[in-house]
Amino acid sequence: MDLERIHSIVATDCGSTTTKAILIERGEDGFRLRVRGEAPTTVEAPAEDVTQGVRNALAEVGELAGRPLLDGEGQLIKPDDGQKGIDLYLSTSSAGGGLQMMVAGVVAKMSAESAQRAALGAGAVVMEVLAANDKRPSHQKIELIRQLRPDMVLLSGGVDGGVQKQVVELAQLFAAADPRPRLGHNYRLPLIFAGNKEVRPQIEEILASKVDLEIVDNLRPTLEEENLQPARLKIQNQFLEHVMAHAPGYPRLMEMVDAPIMPTPAAVGAIMERIAQERGINIMGVDIGGATTDVFSVFQGRFNRSVSANYGMSYSISNVLADAGPAAVKRWLALDVDEALMRNTIKNKMIRPTSIPYLPEDLEVEQALCREALRLSFAQHELLAGELQGVQRQSEIGAIFNQQRRRSLIDPLALDMLIGSGGVLSHAPKRWQTALMLLDSYQPWGITQLAVDSIFMMPQLGVLAQILPQAATQVFERDCLIELGTCVAPFFVPGRPGKWGQPLCRLRWAGREVELKVGEMMVIPLECGRQLEVELEPIRTADVGRGAGVKCKTLLRGGVVGVIVDGRGRNPFLWPAEGPQRLGSMRTWQRVMAGEVERG
Amino acid sequence: MASAYVPGLKVSSALELHIERRLPLEGEIAVQVGEEVSWDTVVARTFLPGAVELVNVAARLGIEPAEVEGALLKRVGEPIKKGEALAQTKGWWGWGKRTLVSPLEGVVESYSAVSGSLIVRGPQRPVELKAYAPGKVERLLDREGVVIASRAAYVQGIFGIGGETAGELLLFTPDPRGEMAVTSLGPQHRDKILVGGALVSCEFLRRAAQLGVKGIVCGGISDTELAAFLGYDLGVAITGSEKLGLSLVITEGFGAMPMAYRTFQLLKRYAGRWVSLSGATQIRAGVIRPEVIIPLGDGEFKRSRESQAPLSGLQVGSAARLIRQPHFGALAQVVELPLEPQPIPTGAKVRVAVVELEGGGRLTLPRANLELIEA
Numbered sequence: 018m019d020l021e022r023i024h025s026i027v028a029t030d031c032g033s034t035t036t037k038a039i040l041i042e043r044g045e046d047g048f049r050l051r052v053r054g055e056a057p058t059t060v061e062a063p064a065e066d067v068t069q070g071v072r073n074a075l076a077e078v079g080e081l082a083g084r085p086l087l088d089g090e091g092q093l094i095k096p097d098d099g100q101k102g103i104d105l106y107l108s109t110s111s112a113g114g115g116l117q118m119m120v121a122g123v124v125a126k127m128s129a130e131s132a133q134r135a136a137l138g139a140g141a142v143v144m145e146v147l148a149a150n151d152k153r154p155s156h157q158k159i160e161l162i163r164q165l166r167p168d169m170v171l172l173s174g175g176v177d178g179g180v181q182k183q184v185v186e187l188a189q190l191f192a193a194a195d196p197r198p199r200l201g202h203n204y205r206l207p208l209i210f211a212g213n214k215e216v217r218p219q220i221e222e223i224l225a226s227k228v229d230l231e232i233v234d235n236l237r238p239t240l241e242e243e244n245l246q247p248a249r250l251k252i253q254n255q256f257l258e259h260v261m262a263h264a265p266g267y268p269r270l271m272e273m274v275d276a277p278i279m280p281t282p283a284a285v286g287a288i289m290e291r292i293a294q295e296r297g298i299n300i301m302g303v304d305i306g307g308a309t310t311d312v313f314s315v316f317q318g319r320f321n322r323s324v325s326a327n328y329g330m331s332y333s334i335s336n337v338l339a340d341a342g343p344a345a346v347k348r349w350l351a352l353d354v355d356e357a358l359m360r361n362t363i364k365n366k367m368i369r370p371t372s373i374p375y376l377p378e379d380l381e382v383e384q385a386l387c388r389e390a391l392r393l394s395f396a397q398h399e400l401l402a403g404e405l406q407g408v409q410r411q412s413e414i415g416a417i418f419n420q421q422r423r424r425s426l427i428d429p430l431a432l433d434m435l436i437g438s439g440g441v442l443s444h445a446p447k448r449w450q451t452a453l454m455l456l457d458s459y460q461p462w463g464i465t466q467l468a469v470d471s472i473f474m475m476p477q478l479g480v481l482a483q484i485l486p487q488a489a490t491q492v493f494e495r496d497c498l499i500e501l502g503t504c505v506a507p508f509f510v511p512g513r514p515g516k517w518g519q520p521l522c523r524l525r526w527a528g529r530e531v532e533l534k535v536g537e538m539m540v541i542p543l544e545c546g547r548q549l550e551v552e553l554e555p556i557r558t559a560d561v562g563r564g565a566g567v568k569c570k571t572l573l574r575g576g577v578v579g580v581i582v583d584g585r586g587r588n589p590f591l592w593p594a595e596g597p598q599r600l601g602s603m604r605t606w607q608r609v610m611a612g613e614v615e616r617g
Numbered sequence: 618m619a620s621a622y623v624p625g626l627k628v629s630s631a632l633e634l635h636i637e638r639r640l641p642l643e644g645e646i647a648v649q650v651g652e653e654v655s656w657d658t659v660v661a662r663t664f665l666p667g668a669v670e671l672v673n674v675a676a677r678l679g680i681e682p683a684e685v686e687g688a689l690l691k692r693v694g695e696p697i698k699k700g701e702a703l704a705q706t707k708g709w710w711g712w713g714k715r716t717l718v719s720p721l722e723g724v725v726e727s728y729s730a731v732s733g734s735l736i737v738r739g740p741q742r743p744v745e746l747k748a749y750a751p752g753k754v755e756r757l758l759d760r761e762g763v764v765i766a767s768r769a770a771y772v773q774g775i776f777g778i779g780g781e782t783a784g785e786l787l788l789f790t791p792d793p794r795g796e797m798a799v800t801s802l803g804p805q806h807r808d809k810i811l812v813g814g815a816l817v818s819c820e821f822l823r824r825a826a827q828l829g830v831k832g833i834v835c836g837g838i839s840d841t842e843l844a845a846f847l848g849y850d851l852g853v854a855i856t857g858s859e860k861l862g863l864s865l866v867i868t869e870g871f872g873a874m875p876m877a878y879r880t881f882q883l884l885k886r887y888a889g890r891w892v893s894l895s896g897a898t899q900i901r902a903g904v905i906r907p908e909v910i911i912p913l914g915d916g917e918f919k920r921s922r923e924s925q926a927p928l929s930g931l932q933v934g935s936a937a938r939l940i941r942q943p944h945f946g947a948l949a950q951v952v953e954l955p956l957e958p959q960p961i962p963t964g965a966k967v968r969v970a971v972v973e974l975e976g977g978g979r980l981t982l983p984r985a986n987l988e989l990i991e992a
Contacts, residue, residue: 155671163666182682185732186671193669193726193736219731327853332900336852360840364871365945367854368776368900372941373967373985379942380963446964 028477066266111281123174140280162194175213284479298433305439307331321402331370351603391458463562502576508587539616543575631921667739675733682733777896777907779864826862837874857897
């Protein structure tokens with residue numbers, strides 16, 4: 018295929034409920050999004066053929082664009098002749114629950130965690146992590162393997178030349194469980210072994226007759242080294258060859274596309290990595306769906322992804338309440354809501370997941386839950402995105418692992434850009450609400466840009482980045498990303514938290530000077546694409562990223578909200594006193610963000 | 618999207634059901650195509666693999682994995698009883714021998730000289746699959762189960778707990794707005810399926826379970842009462858495996874919610890009948906809703922079928938239920954479907970429908986907050 022001659026591209030993302038299609042066209046100024054269409058996904062009965070939903074979405078795109086993309090028999094018209102058809106068709110998929118994996122390793126915080134990172138990075142939902150040292154009895158583990166029916170298993174454990182016994186024991190557990198794949202009855206469960214290379218013969222002996230065994234390089238060849246790429250590539254390869262090939266209609270979809278279908282989260286990760294690399298910045302992205310929340314980060318060039326499988330805004334909304342607790346949700350409300358009523362409202366959303374808030378108070382409850390879902394998901398991500406653990410030493414009774422307390426790679430001060438995605442963020446009635454939800458849940462330190470994916474097209478751009486990276490970047494920057502603005506959040510030096518109402522930071526810009534107090538927020542309107550030089554002078558016990566009390570001049574980027582100065586404190590975040598003061602502060606912060614008052 | 622409304626729960630006076638009954642593993646089918654089955658007819662059976670125990674012989678006997686083979690008293694494939702010697706160390710001139718006994722009855726399945734562990738598998742467990750609802754076997758699913766065709770009146774709930782059960786349907790409250798009062802419960806309700814109105818409490822559910830009530834169908838339940846009955850706060854709506862002594866079907870939602878008049882009337886009409894009920898709910902891809910199946914005779918089915926209105930999508934004149942505040946649960950008729958998205962009080966612009974409430978008054982609401990009342 019001559020990539021230079023490509024003028025039009027269609028990319029679909031087959032989600033669990035909706036198949037989203039975008040049409041991208043090359044114009045004089047490069048590639049731009051032309052239209053977007055969607056249709057219900059048709060993986061489940063009665064259709065049980067994913068291509069029906071794809072064709073419906075493509076038909077809608079064709080209608081909106083005013084040119085047919087499908088012929089009379091529903092086949093894609095290729096190439097684009099200027100009047101009809103397209104040049105390139107790509108797709109991602111998370112339909113039918115996406116790629117569901119089980120991972121196992123010898124030590125929960127070492128090889129099992131590395132296996133988890135490999136699976137997540139390949140776009141999987143990790144259903145269960147088994148570890149030889151996780152204290153569950155073997156019969157319970159076997160029962161779990163049997164019941165969960167994953168699409169694939171990643172088995173790791175032992176550095177090369179390290180422990181063998183526990184790795185072999187894990188293999189014995191899988192053999193005893195005789196696991197069966199989720200989809201289809203006529204093929205064997207793919208199991209990838211990425212552990213100690215010295216036990217490969219034993220692994221083959223135990224597992225070769227029970228599963229479809231693939232062996233790749235050890236993902237933890239030494240304690241100090243993590244080598245995830247071979248396992249990730251094998252997972253994606255197996256996903257296409259086994260899982261997709263047995264999902265309803267996917268063999269046909271695989272014939273339609275011009276490049277391999279990617280798992281949706283892997284595609285989102287790919288575009289995030291690319292943007293971080295191109296701009297040389299640290300990025301965090303979050304995609305909050307109905308059932309799950311995905312968090313992606315690229316810090317110092319290292320990519321990490323986590324999936325909080327039971328935090329979401331519809332199917333899993335009750336789980337957010339159960340894990341966060343009603344008090345944590347209520348603290349974000351500017352209204353005094355009866356707890357029993359709030360609980361019923363949340364449960365009703367869970368059982369009727371497609372309903373939307375009509376009353377402002379209903380919206381506020383949902384957005385409060387979103388903050389907690391994001392906060393919990395960020396916390397899980399931080400746990401996973403850490404430096405490698407484990408220093409091995411020998412003793413008379415064998416290998417003992419001295420687990421060191423590790424540092425997370427996620428540094429709120431080093432974060433340059435926070436990107437939000439998913440219905441509750443992308444479709445919030447007001448963009449300032451999106452900005453405030455991101456700020457409240459992640460609470461970035463220092464100076465951070467905030468952005469939102471306008472219509473959630475990162476998956477399609479991620480798969481496009483594999484074929485035409487330049488086109489993906491152009492569309493991402495022009496049509497996908499909506500810049501909300503830049504947040505300035507002074508943080509306290511350790512052990513010296515400020516007091517509510519005391520001065521925190523002085524700001525000077527364009528001949529104006531303002532003193533921001535602890536507990537105040539402020540918005541300086543500044544349009545997208547514009548920059549403003551601001552002088553920041555924090556008090557002696559506060560910092561904006563250049564050192565405690567250090568005055569600095571910095572260029573801040575605008576956005577649809579503007580420059581947001583968050584004086585609520587970090588390290589720690591200071592809450593107003595519970596009761597009327599908290600309710601009043603919440604209302605004031607909302608008014609500031611909405612542009613009704615400049616600060617307060 | 619054109620279908621921005623919620624299709625709605627099925628409440629039908631006559632429905633041809635095709636009930637798929639599947640074994641957890643392949644097994645043998647106990648019925649034939651065309652055979653009439655009752656709710657408790659066994660239609661298929663299989664054996665689940667026995668419990669498995671991984672026995673770390675090396676660690677338990679304090680020997681090296683390589684020495685385990687010499688210590689084994691049972692070989693792979695040999696049966697063993699619980700407490701029977703599985704391995705024994707040689708000791709020192711016959712002294713200080715250490716013996717390891719089997720933790721369960723079964724067969725020695727495998728052994729590894731690297732890990733020094735072996736696997737003992739317990740005996741298989743038989744599983745019988747019942748028909749659940751009466752009907753005729755329509756199709757066999759190649760060693761996995763059957764499809765049963767059943768003619769019935771049908772009520773789909775919005776949420777439930779507990780598994781499949783069957784019993785006689787009994788009207789517990791006289792109207793759909795009533796609360797299920799625990800003081801009215803008595804031994805006469807044993808084995809019955811009780812139909813209530815707007816609200817059921819934890820106290821009622823506990824007492825009913827004690828009395829041996831098999832199932833409850835009610836309009837609403839408060840979340841705090843549900844949590845108290847379950848003993849935990851339900852996070853994800855995947856239910857059906859609870860062992861609480863009874864099954865529950867909620868038809869409207871959380872809070873005090875009068876049962877939809879049509880649902881109540883349908884259940885009232887069939888009071889005294891033997892019905893099948895399941896509380897199993899799964900609100901994810903591949904949705905499962907709780908249900909009440911009321912089997913009908915051929916003549917009865919035909920009469921009810923003829924009086925049924927045909928199915929249609931959301932259109933002017935459609936009957937719908939409001940599934941979000943304000944007026945949650947109210948019934949309404951669609952009077953206008955504007956094409957362009959319109960602003961709602963939250964500030965969002967969405968596709969809307971103008972509805973006339975049953976009790977009077979007009980509202981403009983998101984289409985997503987309307988649930989069609991299906992025939």
